[in-house]
Amino acid sequence: MTGYLFIETRDPFESRDTEFVAETAAALKERDSEVTVFLVQNGVLAARRGARERYLSRLAEAGVRVLADDFSLRERGIAGDDLRAGVSQSSVGALVEMLARGETKAIWH
Amino acid sequence: MEEKTLTIALMNPPYESANSTTAFRIIAAALRQGLRVNVFAYEGAVCLPLKEQAPHANPVKGTTVEEEDHPTTSKFVSALLEMGGDRLTWVNCGLCVDERGASNAVEGVRRGSPADFFKMAEGSTNTLVIPTR
Numbered sequence: 017m018t019g020y021l022f023i024e025t026r027d028p029f030e031s032r033d034t035e036f037v038a039e040t041a042a043a044l045k046e047r048d049s050e051v052t053v054f055l056v057q058n059g060v061l062a063a064r065r066g067a068r069e070r071y072l073s074r075l076a077e078a079g080v081r082v083l084a085d086d087f088s089l090r091e092r093g094i095a096g097d098d099l100r101a102g103v104s105q106s107s108v109g110a111l112v113e114m115l116a117r118g119e120t121k122a123i124w125h
Numbered sequence: 126m127e128e129k130t131l132t133i134a135l136m137n138p139p140y141e142s143a144n145s146t147t148a149f150r151i152i153a154a155a156l157r158q159g160l161r162v163n164v165f166a167y168e169g170a171v172c173l174p175l176k177e178q179a180p181h182a183n184p185v186k187g188t189t190v191e192e193e194d195h196p197t198t199s200k201f202v203s204a205l206l207e208m209g210g211d212r213l214t215w216v217n218c219g220l221c222v223d224e225r226g227a228s229n230a231v232e233g234v235r236r237g238s239p240a241d242f243f244k245m246a247e248g249s250t251n252t253l254v255i256p257t258r
Contacts, residue, residue, distance in 0.1 A: 023253075025144065057143040087150065108147070112154045116129045118250045 019050035021114050021122045027058035028069050034059075037125050038071045042078040054111055055103070056085040063103045064094050076102025083110065130161040132249040134242060136257045138169025139198040144255050145173065149201045151253070156209045163249065164215045165242040168257070171217040174202040174230040199231050206233035216241050 022041050028034040037053065045051045053075055055063055062069040063084045076082050083106035084099060096105040114120050133152065137144045155162050166173060180195035182188060206213055216237035222228050228236075246252040 025147070056147055085147075108150045108154045109158065112131070112151060112158055112160070115131055115151075115155075115251045115253060116158070116160060118129075120251060122251060122253050124253060124255050 017050060017119065019052070019114070019117065019120045020044050021111075021120050022051070022053045023111070023122065023124045024053055024055050024059040025057040026125060028062045028071060030058070034062075034125075035071060037123075038075055041075060041080045045079050050081075051079075052081040052083060052114065054083045054085065054106065054114075056088050056108075056111075058088075058092075060084045060088045060092060060094060063089070063099050065098050065100045067100065072100060073102055085111075128161060129159075129250040130163065130248065131155050132163040132165065132242070132245040132252040134165045134167060134252070134254045135170035135173070136166075136168045136255065138172050139175075139178070141169065142257070144257075145170075145198060148255055149198075149205065152205050152213070153208065156205070156212060159212075160250075161212045162209060162214070163245040164213070165218070165237070165239075165245060166215065166221075167218045167239070167242075168221050169225075171221045171230075172225060172227050173198040174215065174217070174234045175199055175227055176229045176231050202234070203231045206231070214245075216245075 022037050024037055026034050041051045041053050062072050072082055082103045084103050086105050086107050135148055152162050178197040178199045180190055180197055182190045183193045215234045217234055219236045219238055
């Protein structure tokens with residue numbers, strides 16, 4: 017089965033077009049695809065538990081797997097136990113494992 | 126076991142975006158996992174492996190060049206090429222190099238064209254395009 021991997025680098029507080037990724041990811045999930053959003057760089061900024069931006073929770077509720085890069089989290093002072101519900105800490109190594117599955121379509125944003 | 130290959134297209138010039146750092150981390154992780162990696166550097170990314178890059182001191186902290194040990198992107202590229210050996214192929218777009226006068230790349234970087242990117246992508250398990258925006 018084709019899986020979709022969205023690599024989200026943008027800060028949702030700065031770039032409203034993160035909504036586009038969220039809507040696309042949720043729509044693909046509705047069509048029974050395996051969908052992952054991997055947050056990296058400033059993309060992790062909405063992953064903090066107290067952040068008011070709710071699009072990540074909506075994604076998780078839609079069944080999309082939401083992962084956050086550990087290196088980016090550390091750089092921004094976000095501890096692994098300070099992540100909002102539905103977001104899991106991950107790594108670039110795990111990202112490569114997903115890419116190494118040929119059926120994964122990767123989209124960088 | 127089937128050998129896996131990842132192709133990555135880069136476009137960001139040095140010191141412009143965290144995309145370059147993330148790309149270096151992905152390349153390193155892929156090599157550590159035993160994958161072959163092709164990099165096609167396009168537009169400003171052809172300056173990533175430029176030999177002339179020099180590290181700088183940090184006047185804010187008052188540190189010298191040696192104390193600061195500032196990492197240049199060319200040092201990252203050299204380190205990756207050394208780490209990957211024949212499992213890492215780095216191709217700089219020739220036209221982009223000529224436009225920028227950026228031909229003096231570190232050892233191991235090859236000159237090519239978008240046709241190389243097409244061939245790399247065709248022969249890869251997966252391809253990741255990292256655009257500037």
